[in-house]
Amino acid sequence: MLDNLPAHKSSAVEESAAKARAQVIWLPAYSPDFSPNENCWLKIKTLVRGQQPRTAPDLNEAVSAAIHAVSKEDIAAWFKHGGY
Structure with missing residues (x-):
């Protein structure tokens, strides 16, 4: 579960989630x-x-x-x- 902080949208975060077989859930902006x-x-x-x-x-x-x-x-x- 990630907010829209630019650091969370990096390829490193996506790669880490994929390696962990984790599903990323994006929160709506400012929520x-x-x-x-x-x-x-x-x-x-x-x-x-x-x-x-x-x-x-x-x-x-x-x-x-x-x-x-x-x-x-x-x-x-x-x-x-x-x-x-």
């Missing part, structure tokens, strides 16, 4: 409601901002903690919300 990763990034960014990191090590720690805070239940809910 955050259909893109589960939009909600994921929103949660991560919100958690990182809440930590107010001021140094590179603090930022790394905040990002790592935020990523680990994303649960399987979160992911399932985001896919369900997107209609998948």
Whole structure:
């Protein structure tokens, strides 16, 4: 599932998908409601901002903690919300 970011339309992406026997599903232009990763990034960014990191090590720690805070239940809910 890819949005219309130019990097996603490269031949390397298409070749990688073909090698993995994956079907690429293109999302409509600007469609955050259909893109589960939009909600994921929103949660991560919100958690990182809440930590107010001021140094590179603090930022790394905040990002790592935020990523680990994303649960399987979160992911399932985001896919369900997107209609998948």
